[in-house]
Amino acid sequence: MIKAVRGTRDLLPPDTALWNFVEATVRDVFRAYNFQEIRTPIFESTELFARGVGEETDIVAKEMFTWEDRGRAESDKGQSLTLRPENTAGIVRAYIEHKMWDRGLNKFFAIGPMFRRERPQKGRYRQFFQIDAEVIGPPSSGSESPARDAEVIEMVATILDRLGITGWTLQLNSVGCPADRDRFNEALRKALEPVVHQMDPDCQRRAVTNPLRVFDCKVPEDQPIIEKLPRISQFLDEPCRKHFEEVQAILRSTGVEFQINSRLVRGLDYYTRTAFEFTHDALGAQNAILGGGRYDGLSESLGGPPAPGIGFAIGEDRLVLSLNKSPEDVSRPPDVYIAPLGAGMNREAARLARELRKSNSGRGNPGANNNLIVELGDENFRLKKSFEAADKLKSRYILIVGENEVKANAFALKHLASGKQVTVPRAELAARIQQK
């Protein structure tokens, strides 16, 4: 038997209803904040991620699905391609490629699969889904303003609220401006020098390549050392400190609660100022629902013009895991099961189904239009079998389409929960089914 590859999984009904609910809800929120959808390719040139995510990150160093193109054209040959491990680099590439600075401030969102070769466990997959939002534009568009940071973060709180997810924690930090970080890195190196040999080999490597990333070390024995290290907050220059204070002040005024976590870092030069993470305890070891932050230098590092930006990526798999809803809460069963009775009745039933499916159900249906949901049986089924099928589907009504009904142009409609059966003229069927 051929199985799904390790770290990938099938999303099956009825659970897919939860995914649809999440996506419909976030699309609604994005609309209210005037974010527009962008779709970038699932694979890009490897160089984009090397530069856009950073060669020294675990993602680029160990986790990417990369291959060499076997294309016939000379131009394709040997090109190194990679399945996207995240979406920000691709979106910033598209921003540069299509010169989107002409549009002023761009507010993008994207939903789709990402790929990382991580050790699979609950909440961690090799193909997973992210819901991304990015605000990017030339400095003149106001893309640098703390108002944008606060708006993006507040939007996440709105998304979580609308999904009914409570019990999350927002952690906030400023990773400073590049000059602050140079001074901070120097201080870190100094502080690490006498203790680094006591640390786990992976943390030691970080201490050398990119000391900021020592804060991401998860090894318990190293935590006392990390706790004593200097913090970036001590190194913020005046504009950076003010920016961070303003982000906090706006968040307070909108009522979004947060905690300052001075260990929250992003280890790359083009990540600047605000960094944030939303966590949820119900998720266990992989407790981060989403991470985000400012990347004011990213466009330039990809060869584009200055384009300050801020964004986040929600892990959709984890978002779905932290919903306290079941698929039944966010979807509804068929309104009516049409049971054609006897030869030739499939044709009549199909006509009726087509009519009813065009009618409004008068019911909310998360993530979809609210037309009647109609299931169509088969004329070869005995009536008993049709009833069983309708019951199994939890259909509200069953509609019987037999020769007599067709002649009379009125149909037997039975409400399955109450057992009440009535004969309804064709023209009144939809209205009748809409009733509870």
Ligand code: AMP
């Ligand atoms: P990152 O791009 O690493 O900041 O991740 C953003 C979010 O994506 C995280 O907070 C997780 O919720 C989610 N995520 C990252 N990697 C995985 C993975 N391997 N499986 C599932 N979700 C992931």
